[in-house]
Amino acid sequence: MRRAACVHAVSSPAPREWRCRPRLAVRRGPGSLRGVRVLVVEDERRLAAAVRRGLSAEGFAVDLAHNGEDGLHAAREGGYDAVVLDLMLPKISGYKVCQQLRAEQNWVPILILSAKDGEYDLADGLDLGADDYLTKPFSYVVLAARLRALLRRGAAPRPAQLQAGDLTLDPATRQVRRGGADIDLTAREFAVLEYLMRRPGQVVAKTELLEHVWDAYDSLDLNVVEVYAGYLRRKIDVPFGRNALQTVRGAGYRLAADGG
Numbered sequence: 001m002r003r004a005a006c007v008h009a010v011s012s013p014a015p016r017e018w019r020c021r022p023r024l025a026v027r028r029g030p031g032s033l034r035g036v037r038v039l040v041v042e043d044e045r046r047l048a049a050a051v052r053r054g055l056s057a058e059g060f061a062v063d064l065a066h067n068g069e070d071g072l073h074a075a076r077e078g079g080y081d082a083v084v085l086d087l088m089l090p091k092i093s094g095y096k097v098c099q100q101l102r103a104e105q106n107w108v109p110i111l112i113l114s115a116k117d118g119e120y121d122l123a124d125g126l127d128l129g130a131d132d133y134l135t136k137p138f139s140y141v142v143l144a145a146r147l148r149a150l151l152r153r154g155a156a157p158r159p160a161q162l163q164a165g166d167l168t169l170d171p172a173t174r175q176v177r178r179g180g181a182d183i184d185l186t187a188r189e190f191a192v193l194e195y196l197m198r199r200p201g202q203v204v205a206k207t208e209l210l211e212h213v214w215d216a217y218d219s220l221d222l223n224v225v226e227v228y229a230g231y232l233r234r235k236i237d238v239p240f241g242r243n244a245l246q247t248v249r250g251a252g253y254r255l256a257a258d259g260g
Contacts, residue, residue, distance in 0.1 A: 036151060037061045039080040041071030041097065042113070043089050051084065051113075054140035060147070068092030075101055080108055082147055087114040087125065095128055102129035109150035113138065127172035162197040165259020167236060167244055169197050178240050178259075185235060188213065192228050193236065196245070196255035205252040229253055 038060045042048035045066060052062040063078065065071035068089035075083050075097070087094035098110055110130045114121070117135040125133050131153070132146050162169040166179040171194060176183040185193065191213045196204060206225040214220055233245050237260060244260030247253060 036081045037063070037079070038082050038084060038147065039063050039065060039071065039074050039078060040084045041065045041068065041075075041089065041094065042084070042086045043067060044086075051140075051143075055084075055144060055147070058140070058144040060144070066090075068094060068097050072097045072100060075108060076104070076106065082109045082111065082150055084111050084113050084143070084147070085130070087112060087116055087121070095124065098125065098130050099128045109147075109153065111143075111146060111150060113143070123172075162194065164197055164200050164244060164255055164257055167197075167242075167259045169194055176236070178236055178242075181240075183235050185232075189228060189232055189235070192225075193232055193255075196253060200255055200257035203248045203251045203254050208252070225253075 036059070038055060040048055040051050040055070040062055042051060042064070043066050048064045048066065052064060055062045063074065063080075065074050069091040071083075071085065071089065071094075072092060074080075085094045085097060089097070092100075094112060094114070098112070101108065101110070109132075111132040111134060112125045112130045113134050113136065114125070115136040122133045131150050134143060134146060162171070168177050169175075169190075174190060176185055176190065176193065192209060195209060195212055206222045209225050210220065210222060214224070229245060229247070236242070237244055242260040244256045245253060246256060246260070
């Protein structure tokens with residue numbers, strides 16, 4: 001028996017209205033999906049309708065929004081499994097939609113679908129929190145496959161800016177701040193801190209840091225990790241009277257989730 005799901009139908013300029021419809025239960029072999037709801041935010045209505053047809057044929061339940069304002073509202077309220085987002089949208093750009101959702105800690109998987117194909121366009125979209133980026137023109141087969149890949153990863157928290165208490169690190173701008181004060185780090189110090197801040201509260205072994213932060217061809221021993229841990233403490237903790245970077249004897253290091 002099919003379950004009815006309330007779906008937010010978004011269209012402009014017509015007023016919004018809620019309706020209930022049965023979730024799709026389409027089978028297409030071992031990679032098929034059941035009742036997966038996708039929001040497509042695209043201002044070109046013919047393209048939006050074509051994307052809906054293509055994804056519906058792959059087993060997705062698809063709703064449309066035709067401007068950034070309606071798309072943001074629907075993404076907040078609709079309980080979607082993924083969002084396909086254009087960048088050049090009326091009212092609010094796709095960049096702003098993505099940035100706002102992540103600022104609200106909404107981790108719905110976002111795939112940007114845009115004609116903007118410059119390397120900095122891609123970098124900006126991903127740095128603002130999007131999970132994937134596909135340029136137009138595109139293949140519906142590839143679009144559907146990428147959505148399935150995003151769905152397999154789930155909606156785990158993946159903030160664009162890392163934070164531990166009042167200690168923040170922005171991978172895109174390479175900026176580190178503590179309580180509003182800028183902290184200058186070398187590239188290696190930044191890499192060590194970023195690796196630890198992506199695992200707040202977890203004990204990270206020295207060998208793990210060495211393998212992930214240093215070049216595999218460097219002939220280094222574990223002492224270099226201890227040296228850089230000392231460098232970091234003198235920059236992110238000592239001047240502020242804090243203890244974020246903690247040594248766990250016999251195990252490695254831990255970055256306090258509350259910033260120490």
